[in-house]
Amino acid sequence: MAARSSMRVATFLSRRAITRGNRGITILTVAMMAVIYAELMFVPSLIQGATNEIQLELREYVTASIAITPSHSDLTIPDGAGLISRVRATHGVTAATATSLAGSQISFGSHTNSWPVLAVDPASYARTFMTPKTMIEGSFLDPGANDEIVLGIGVAGAGMNHVSTYGSSLQGVRVGDRVSVILSGGRTHLFTVKGIYETDLSEANTSAFITTATADRVVPSLRGRVSAIYARTKQIGDEKAVIGQLRSEDRHVTYQSWETLSSSVKDITGSFNTIKSVLNAVSLIVAAIAVFIVTYVDLVNKRRTIGIERAIGISGLAITVNYLLKAVVFAVLGILFGAALFFGGAIPLARRHPFQFPIGPVTLSVSSSELRSDAIILLAVAVIGALVPAWRAVRVRLLDAVLR
Amino acid sequence: MSALTRRGRSPTRNDLVVAPGSLGVPALEVRDLSRTYGAGDVAVRALRGVSFQVEPGDIVCIMGKSGSGKSTLLRQLGLLDAPTSGQVLLSGVDVTRLRESRRRLLRLGHLGYVFQEYALLPELTAEENVYLPSLMTGTPLRQSRLRARELLEMLDLGNRARHRPSELSGGQQQRVAIARAMVNRPTVLFADEPTGNLDTESSEMVMTALTRLNEELGVTILFVSHESDERRFAKNLIVLRDGEIVEAKS
Known part of the structure; x- marks a missing residue:
């Protein structure tokens, strides 16, 4: 019952804060999340585009779809x-x-x-x-x-x-x-x-x-x-x-698909995947720090408000969840705008003006699973980024928070 | 189990819903209360063995010069801070050494607190500010809103219910804060210099609102004031000096 009331109050407070709070901060936070999400998708898409291009060229010029070669030493x-x-x-x-x-x-x-x-x-x-x-x-x-x-x-x-x-x-x-x-x-x-x-x-x-x-x-x-x-x-x-x-x-012959034969480029795509993982990790750390800073600054400014909320009996859970919900809403909006930016801007632009790589023109290629996993990871990062400062804020000595 | 038999021991969860004004039991009892900030050479003894009782339905004014310990005392009673020693009994139940989770429940359901600086949440309307603590108790929204409306009407703020704090005068904000403190029908209402930031006219309205709540709803009120003129609103007076009671009279 207490947890339910806390959730209800958290939802109530976060809804009001989002709809009536500082619009500038809301827009900037959402824009930041959108850019991070687009950036999170951009590098893997570029690498995937380059990998696809290499594989396409292998198929078109070297291996075709299937290569049939003599078995053993024939x-x-x-x-x-x-x-x-x-x-x-x-x-x-x-x-x-x-x-x-x-x-x-x-x-x-x-x-x-x-x-x-x-x-x-x-x-x-x-x-x-x-x-x-x-x-x-x-x-x-x-x-x-x-x-x-x-x-x-x-x-x-x-x-x-x-x-x-x-x-x-x-x-x-x-x-x-x-x-x-x-x-x-x-x-x-x-x-x-x-x-x-x-x-x-x-x-x-x-x-x-x-x-x-x-x-x-x-x-x-x-x-x-x-x-x-x-x-x-x-x-x-x-x-x-x-x-x-x-x-x-x-x-008496060996049948190999282009995928098997592309082992010569696996080192290249493997390196691409390593780069992709490193860049993704960096982007997510940046996202976590950004959400942390936004939430932290918000909480520092609202330290007394949080003190008042606690003084009138609002639970720490309600206050923490309120900030988590805000972070989730900002992250979801950021993901939606980021996806719109990516699919409405970056992909058509790269299709019209492909990136010129040594392997040829490369466009952006993104898979729905990558899209989903990036969104889930960004959401998780936003929640963690907000949870830490919110959790700390409700643990400040009540009188210190109220008197600030 | 009567409130009398519970006196002086830690409360169970059921004790926290004790009815106000139990027969013969003070609404509030303070026993040898002390609060010291810091330690060693820099220790400041803000309260020194303060003891008194407040009967249900009473309205008490706590006065004293700046630094006399008025606000410190109120914060101990309002469970915003914990005393260094001594006891605070609410309707006979010792609430001095409770865990923060229990103290919060008491602040939510049994105590009301009005701050000098109004302390309203800027993103909520007057009505929402008032019913927020009611939502926290699990009361349905419709009922909470109705209760908030009643209180705002009672404090002549019915037409300001949908206004945000920034759209209200200081006096109006303070009355909204009083309504918020009253929404869960507390046993005792604490007001820390509620008129400290207000002009004479607004101060008069706020004090009138407090006495009206006392008379019509029977809530016990303790308010801190530095204006000697405001003692006329109280039935009893406590004067503090250097953390000690130097005068207590009806």
Whole structure:
């Protein structure tokens, strides 16, 4: 009964204080909470956006949705032609392409280095990967191209010394130049550069492509051999189901989704998550201190009022809960305004003017679970920030509070 | 169990709802009350063995020069402070050494306290200020509001019920504070220089309000005053000097 009365009085007092108290302080407190909440969401969203961008680029340029590679120490997939037909016929697969490693060393003038030279079917490759759409010079391979090669910017260099891998590249190769390639089996062959591509993912820029037809002609031993098959699924998340269907048919190959293959970037996203956690912790500490200060200043100014309330018989519980309720209301309003600020301002703005990262343009990406957990954490922080000074205020000697 | 048999021992929870004006029992009894602030060389003895009784329905004026211990005495009686030694008995029940939670319940339900500086909550209207302690007792809002209205009407503030303290004069604020002190029908009402901040006309209205409450509701009142003119409102007078009673008369 006493607790119920305390709650009733606390609600009564906090309602009056919020609706009739100092508007300026209310607005500033809510604005502060809104900014903290927006800030709390901003950094994780940016990091999530960057992570999404990296994963997208991996899918589009390196791994596709599913990569099928030989099991154990095999270099080729047995019956590659048969398997790719089955992959294309699998429900959920929109495109699939096969690659075979045709060479590993490229030279131009005095520059030489090792890069994978992949033999591909240009049409199916263009349906599976986005690389052919990233040409900065020339064009991608035509199905009937002979002795033509497409190089990544990390291989060609193309005189672009701002590229991070320029030093190890062929440096000055442009479209129309002829480069020498040491093919599988040790034979050297000259190829004319048909095009140079540049993706936003530097890892994807260090490959070279020739057509399967050319490879079959210049390296007959490669005919019909497949080093890897890449499949594109209709939707992200379909990979597991597709792999499930394929795995039951063939046990001599390894099926891996892009998520498994993205382990190379896990270190990057892992670091992002660490940064995110640190920044979140800092933001929450700032929020707790801010709420503490606002409540503390409010309580210092109202020390005598609290003394009077206690003198006329209002319980310490009612007084404390009154301040907690105020903090909760300010936090909820702050969360609502912060979310409005974020979804109404920051996200559309970042969509229109993406952040330019080395990996490419990055927009903000936020999950509803992150949104919820941030809101709950901010509420908890606000309650703790208000509880400490309120709890202390009702423990001041009554006479000291009244006489102040 | 009569109030007489409970005299001099710590109260149980039931004792805290003792009826005012129990037969033959003083509304308030003070026994050898002392209050010393600080210790050693800097100790200040604000009260020195004060003893007196106040009968139910009495109205007592406590007078004395500044620093004589008037307000200190009232704070001990109003359970805002605890004495160094001695006893305070409320309707025969010793309330001197109660825990703060019990003292709060007594302040809420059995004692009323009026401060010199009105001490109203600025964010509440006059009516809300008055019924706030009533809400704390668990009384329904409608009933609490009704009681507050009655008291405000009684103190000629019916038309100011929805005004905030900042919209009221000093005299009006003090009468709202008196109404608040009366809302839970206390046994004893303490008023610490209730007219200390008021002009003559407002002071007269406040003192009239107090005597009216005494006459119409039978509440026992102890008020502190430094105005010798205000002793005419009291039935009994206590004069303090240096923490001791130097004069007590009817």
